Amino acid sequence: MAVSARRGSPLSREEIRATALRLVDEGGVEALSMRKLAAELNVNPMSLYHHVDNKEALLVEVCTNMAERLHLPPDDGTPWQEQLRALGRAYHEHVRAHPALWAYVHGHPELIENRKLGLWEVLYRILRAAGVAEEELRRTSDVLHAFVTGFIFSEVQGHMSDDPDEIDRAFEQAMDIIVKGL
Amino acid sequence: MAVSARRGSPLSREEIRATALRLVDEGGVEALSMRKLAAELNVNPMSLYHHVDNKEALLVEVCTNMAERLHLPPDDGTPWQEQLRALGRAYHEHVRAHPALWAYVHGHPELIENRKLGLWEVLYRILRAAGVAEEELRRTSDVLHAFVTGFIFSEVQGHMSDDPDEIDRAFEQAMDIIVKGL
DNA sequence: ACCTGAACACCGTTCAAGT
DNA sequence: ACCTGAACACCGTTCAAGT
Secondary structure, eight states, X not given: OXXXXXXXXXXXXXXXXXXXXXXXXXXXXXXXXXXHHHHHTTSOGGGGGGTOSOHHHHHHHHHHHHHHTOOOOOOOSOOHHHHHHHHHHHHHHHHHHSHHXXXXXXXXXXXXXXXXXXXXXXXXXXXXXXXXXXXGHHHHHHHHHHHHHHHHHHHHTTOSOXXXXXXHHXXXXXXXXXXXXX | OHHHHHOSSOOOHHHHHHHXXXXXXXXXXXXXXXXXXXXXXXXXXXXXXGTOSOHHHHHHHHHHHHHHTOOOOOOOSOOHHHHHHHHHHHHHHHHHHSHHHHHHHHHOGGGSOGXXXXXXXXXXXXXXXXXXXXXXXXXXXXXXXXXXXHHHHHHHTTOSOSOHHHHHHHHHHHHHHHHHHO
16 A cells, blocks of 8 residues: 555654654754655655645644743742743753754744743743833833843854853843843 | 847846845845846846856845945944944844845844944944943843844834834833843 | 645756857 | 856645555
8 A cells, every 4th residue: 555655654743743843953944845854754745735734834833832842930939030030041941952943933933823832921920020010011021032032043043152151151141131121 | 139138238236136135125035036036137047147156145245235234323422321222223223124134134144244244343332331341342242232133133023012102112121121231 | 544646836056059 | 248048956736646
């Protein structure tokens, strides 16, 4: 039969997603093509369209799936300054695990339900603890998110120093400015 | 002859660059193809390769040309806080004039000789006036650049409010945090 | 239900040929 | 010197056909 001729098991959305993510991690988003992905899965390119609407829908799935794995620090009762730093660090770590895909998400924010990421709830909670007025939560969180994302993106793009220690120092300084400036 | 059969004058680098920029401004970088660009110029696709090495080289030219037109505020003797704000605003304005291309530059920083942009000299001067130690200039300027770029990128990507006044307020808050946090 | 081959409309780019 | 047509190796995707 067609199935076991080339592969042991039928394709699954999960398998497709994982392989696509691997290709992106290895060679950037521009290294992902439906045809290469199919080759990687030992499958005819057209088989993919049975499981995914099109390339963009696949990317949405891969991005969303990745973003959902962001580990958010819990409310541990420490001062808001410390919690804001912890949130920043968590975001930082997560982006470093999949830099190419994050760079893509950053450039195509329409692909992801950004506001539903839980990240925003945590950020709101911390900002409330910092005494930010209710009507300024949206604006302040937008600014902070843009700052931290800007920093991480810069790093991921190789704008920053190559020395990891120096990058950590820069990140701490970034969080210092935010905490102090708030 | 081949030339005047379709066009009055021979192609020029300048004409190619300007048309490419227009296509990008109108439809994003993904709307620029060598074939469409040639059609726009009433020329055979292959004629372009007589003036430009390849698509990437063309993009480098277009990006660099645009970035060089960033108008940097002069040292007018005002306090560093005010000068830093003015620099931020100048950058902000410039990006808003070519959002699609800037988004692309932001995602492909290797295309541009970023550090030669004059912007950095001005930023260094202002940070010195703010009392930043010589050995911290590089790190601090990296962080600030990442912050401002992050903000503008967020805005350009439609992450922020749709209300221009609200965006201006957010930008002022962003600059407040930076000035105060420094 | 799942997979496939041929085909279509696009790319960027090379190369040999035209004026 | 400048332009061009045909060709090559890639894309994403549709559609009708296979099991």
